[in-house]
Amino acid sequence: MAPGEDTGEIRERRQSDRAGFVPLIALSVIASVIGVAIGLAIDWFPTAAATQAGPIDTLWDVLVIVSVPVFVGVTATILYMVWRFRMRPGQEMEDGAPIHGNTRLEVIWTIIPALVILGLCVYAYAVLEDIEDAPAAQEMQVGVVGQQFTWTFQYPAGSEGDERKLVECPGKPAEGEKPVTSNQLYLPINESVKFKICSRDVLHSFWIPDFRMKIDAVPGIATDFRVTPNKLGKYEIVCAELCGIGHAYMRQTVHVVPREEFDAWLEKQGDRGGSAGGGQSAGGGSGASAAVDGKTLYTEGNGTSTACGGCHKLADAGTAGGVGPDLDDSLQGKDAAYIREGIVAPDKTVLEGFQGGIMPKNYGEVLSDQEVEALVTYLDETVK
Ligand code: HEC
Ligand SMILES: [Cu+2]
Structure with missing residues (x-):
């Protein structure tokens, strides 16, 4: 075979191959349009409940618009090549044409993706700068303490304008500081808040999907x-880092409320904190304690503590939680001291068949002495 004939044949083949790419490109474009349309139509996220959600959701849409055509184009090319250059009967022993590569193509397919990635990085960085921007007005700081398996929130004491010092993790208040501590997160609407997040034990991750924000503790x-x-x-707070046996139960609620409601709530928490801090003989304190009701503490918590019914079964309260023991059963014939220890020191003795470390260890801190007693009395009387 003369070399000239060979070259001519290859040139012809190349021309017909190029023509063959037209359907490939058409296919990729149509599939990309459909793919992008589906990608944008899907409702990926929960409610957008913070100003940060807007730019983040837009960033997501841009990523969908850019990445779907890449994925579709690569997939379509692979499938098309497999089909078009498949081996046909009689070609079993043939070798492919000797190809040496194509410098121009390689330059193109290196530069274009590099530019796309660079562009997206710059854009994503701009979004990050934007959502982390400090507000002009003074902002509130809230401490977030993660511990197996609950979040505790610390509101710095002091009124507007005071220097608002945050309590250091692991939560030992500085001299003279009386932070408000709560297992509930309340935030005033339309005001910037800065969370300071830390952990008392292992890695956790503080995530509020409706705000689109998450960071490790x-x-x-x-x-x-x-x-x-x-x-x-009300939006869910989720721990997004596998942190131990009770990880899945490490969920709490953030309440976004009007400013007045927030102030009222914070003031109420402050009163509680004050009385727990030693001022229990104060007239207001005893007045409030008269209203302490064990059943309510059990089913709802005190506004600071997490409720019990999510984890425990108790017929009288109508709760069916299955994480911890069925209290109607397990507390049968037990005395008040046993029940008290089960609440304030849950890991001291762990009931057979259950795992220690799941029940929150902070009930002794977030419940006042009267509240613990009210719970103990309630449980003691109900299970008999
Ligand atoms: C996150 C889940 C969870 C929550 C919330 C929870 N518990 Fe528990 N509780 C457990 C588990 C698990 C055990 C068993 C292991 C242990 O003793 O630590 C337990 C054990 C107990 C015991 C000891 C039972 C026995 O027979 O030894 C008592 C009493 C108790 N809980 C009461 C309460 C009360 C009251 C509350 C609310 C103030 C509460 N628990 C909230 C998970 C929970
Ligand atoms: Cu966690």
Whole structure:
């Protein structure tokens, strides 16, 4: 075979191959349009309840618009090549044409993706700068302490304008500081808040999906993020780092409320904190304690403590939680001291068949003495 004939044949083949790419490109474009349309139509996220959600959701849409065509294009090319250059009967022993590569193509397919990635990085960085921007007005700081398996929130004491010092993790208040501590997170609407997040034990991750914000809680250091909630309502707080046996139950609620409601709530918490701090003989304190009701504490908590019914079964309260023991059974014939220990020191003795470390260890801190007694009395009387 003369070399000239060979070259001519290859040139012809190349021309017909190029023509063959037209359907491939058409296919990729149509599939990309459909793919992008589906990608944008899917409702990926929960409610957008903070100003930070807008730019983040837009960033997501841009990523969908850019990445779907890449995925579709690569997949379509692979499938098309497999089909078009498949081996046909009689070609079993043939070798492919000797190809040496194509420098121009390689330059193109290196530069274009590099530019796309660079562009997306710059854009994503700009979004990050934007959502982390400090507000012009003074902002509130809230401490977030992660521990197996509950979040505790610390509101710095002091009124507007005071220097608002945050309590250091692991939560030992400085001299003279009386932070408000709560297992409930309340935030005033349309005000920027900066969370200072830390952990008392292992890695956790503080995530509020409706705000689109999440950051790890790391033992030994404080991390932070800020949000401006802009929609009234209750949203879920989730631990997004597998942190141990009770990880799945490490869920709490953030309440976004009007400023007045927030102030009223904080003041109420402050009173509680004050009385727990030793001022229990104060007239107001005893007045409030008269209203302490064990059943309510059990089913709802005191506004600071987490409720019990999510984990425990108790017929009288109508709760069916199955994480901890069925209290109607397990407390049968037990005395008040046993029940008290089960509440304030849950890991001292762990009931057979259950795992220690799941029940929150902070009931002794977040419940006042009267509240613990009210719970003990309630349980003692109900299970008999
Ligand atoms: C996150 C889940 C969870 C929550 C919330 C919880 N518990 Fe528990 N509780 C457990 C588990 C698990 C055990 C068994 C292991 C242990 O003793 O630590 C337990 C054990 C107990 C015991 C000892 C039972 C026995 O027979 O030894 C008592 C009493 C008790 N809980 C009461 C309460 C009360 C009251 C509350 C609310 C103030 C509460 N628990 C909230 C999970 C929970
Ligand atoms: Cu966790």
